[in-house]
Amino acid sequence: MTEQTKPITVLAVGAINEHVLKRLKSEFACVEIPAGNPSLLTPESAGQVRGLSTMTTQVPAALIDALPNLEVIANFGVGYDAVDARHAGAKGVMVTNTPDVLTEEVADTAIGILINAVRQLPAAENYLRAGRWAKEGPFPLTPLTLRGRKAGIFGMGRIGLAIARRLEAFGLPVAYHNRNPVAGVGYEYHETLTGLAEAVDTLISVAPGTASTAKAVNAEVLRALGSNGVFVNIGRGSTVDEAALAAALANGTIAAAGLDVFADEPRVSQALLDAPNASLVPHVGSASVHTRLAMADLCVDNLVSWFTRHRAITPVPETAHVAARKG
Numbered sequence: 001m002t003e004q005t006k007p008i009t010v011l012a013v014g015a016i017n018e019h020v021l022k023r024l025k026s027e028f029a030c031v032e033i034p035a036g037n038p039s040l041l042t043p044e045s046a047g048q049v050r051g052l053s054t055m056t057t058q059v060p061a062a063l064i065d066a067l068p069n070l071e072v073i074a075n076f077g078v079g080y081d082a083v084d085a086r087h088a089g090a091k092g093v094m095v096t097n098t099p100d101v102l103t104e105e106v107a108d109t110a111i112g113i114l115i116n117a118v119r120q121l122p123a124a125e126n127y128l129r130a131g132r133w134a135k136e137g138p139f140p141l142t143p144l145t146l147r148g149r150k151a152g153i154f155g156m157g158r159i160g161l162a163i164a165r166r167l168e169a170f171g172l173p174v175a176y177h178n179r180n181p182v183a184g185v186g187y188e189y190h191e192t193l194t195g196l197a198e199a200v201d202t203l204i205s206v207a208p209g210t211a212s213t214a215k216a217v218n219a220e221v222l223r224a225l226g227s228n229g230v231f232v233n234i235g236r237g238s239t240v241d242e243a244a245l246a247a248a249l250a251n252g253t254i255a256a257a258g259l260d261v262f263a264d265e266p267r268v269s270q271a272l273l274d275a276p277n278a279s280l281v282p283h284v285g286s287a288s289v290h291t292r293l294a295m296a297d298l299c300v301d302n303l304v305s306w307f308t309r310h311r312a313i314t315p316v317p318e319t320a321h322v323a324a325r326k327g
C-alpha cells in the first residue's frame with residue numbers, strides 16, 4: 001500500500017493522536033499545520049493536499065475551500081463536530097469518522113461517571129488519602145443511590161444502546177429520546193427531551209454536538225429532571241446550557257452531575273469547578289491505549305482505503321453520497 005499511497009499529500013491539522021501521525025508519516029507525504037487556518041499554507045502546498053486528518057481541531061469551510069484537490073477528511077473520533085461535513089459533502093469531499101471501535105469503552109466510562117456522581121467515589125478516595133478516615137471515622141453515607149432509579153438516554157445510538165444494556169444489568173429501567181424511535185428497540189420512547197426528563201430521575205446525554213442539539217439540556221429540562229435528578233454528559237458539552245446546569249446544581253434543582261465533556265474544552269467553567277455535587281473528568285470517554293489505537297487505525301485505514309480501493313470504510317451520513325474521483 002505504502003508504494004501506492006506515498007506520493008499522496010495528507011494534511012495533519014492541529015494536535016493529532018500519536019499513532020495516527022506515525023502512520024500518516026510512513027504511508028503518505030504528511031504535512032502538518034498547527035490549526036485549521038488556510039493562511040498557514042502556500043497556494044502551491046494547498047494545491048497538493050488530497051487528504052486531511054484532524055482530531056479535535058476545527059476544519060471550517062474556509063479550509064476546505066482553500067484545498068482545491070482535497071478528496072477526503074478523516075476525523076479521529078466518532079463525533080465529527082469539528083468538521084464542516086455538510087460543506088464537505090456539498091463540495092464532493094468525503095468525511096469519515098471512527099464509530100463502533102470505541103462504543104464499549106465510552107459506555108464503560110459513562111457508567112463510571114454515573115457511579116462517581118451518585119456514590120461520590122472520587123470524594124471518598126480523597127477523604128481516605130487525606131488521612132481523614134483514620135482521624136474522623138467513616139466517609140459520610142451518600143444521600144444518593146442508583147437503587148430505585150430510572151434512567152433516560154438522550155441519543156440512543158451506538159453508544160446509547162451500549163449504556164442502556166449496562167444500565168439494564170444494574171437493574172435500572174431505561175427510556176430514551178431521539179428524533180425518531182429506534183426500530184427493534186423496546187425501551188420506552190419519548191418524543192421530547194423534556195418529556196424524557198419528566199419520566200426519569202437519571203438523564204444521560206450521549207447525543208452528538210450539532211445545531212439541533214445545541215444547549216438542548218436547558219433549565220426547563222433540568223427542572224423536569226427534578227431535585228433527586230442526576231445528569232451525566234458523555235456526548236458533547238455543546239448540548240448543555242452550562243450556566244443553567246451550574247445554577248441547577250447550586251440551587252438544588254437537580255442533585256448531582258457527572259461530566260466528561262464541556263462547552264469550551266479544555267477550559268471548564270468556574271461555576272462547574274465550584275460545584276461539590278459535580279464529578280468532572282477531562283474528556284476521557286474513549287481514552288484507553290487499546291481504544292485510541294483502534295480509533296487511530298480506523299482513521300488512517302479510511303484514508304488508505306479511499307486512495308487504494310476508492311471507498312471509505314466509515315463515511316459520515318452527510319457525505320455518504322460522495323464518490324471517489326477518477327484518475
Ligand code: NAP
Nearest residue numbers: 079155156157158159178179180207208212234235285286
Ligand atoms: P450515533 O450512533 O450516531 O448516535 C447518536 C444518536 O443521537 C442517534 O440515535 C440520533 O438519533 C440521536 N440524535 C442526533 N441528533 C439528535 C437530536 N437533535 N435530538 C435527539 N436525538 C438526536 O453516535 P454514537 O456513536 O452513539 O456517538 C454519539 C456521540 O457521542 C458522538 O457524536 C460524540 O459526540 C459522543 N462521543 C463522546 C465520547 C467521549 O469521549 N466523551 C466518545 C465517543 C463519542 P436520531 O437521528 O433519531 O435523532
Ligand code: 8YV
Nearest residue numbers: 055056076077078079102286
Ligand atoms: C475522542 C470523542 O476523544 O469519538 C469521539 O467523539 O469524543 C472521543 O472519542 C475525541 O474525538 C478526540 O480526542
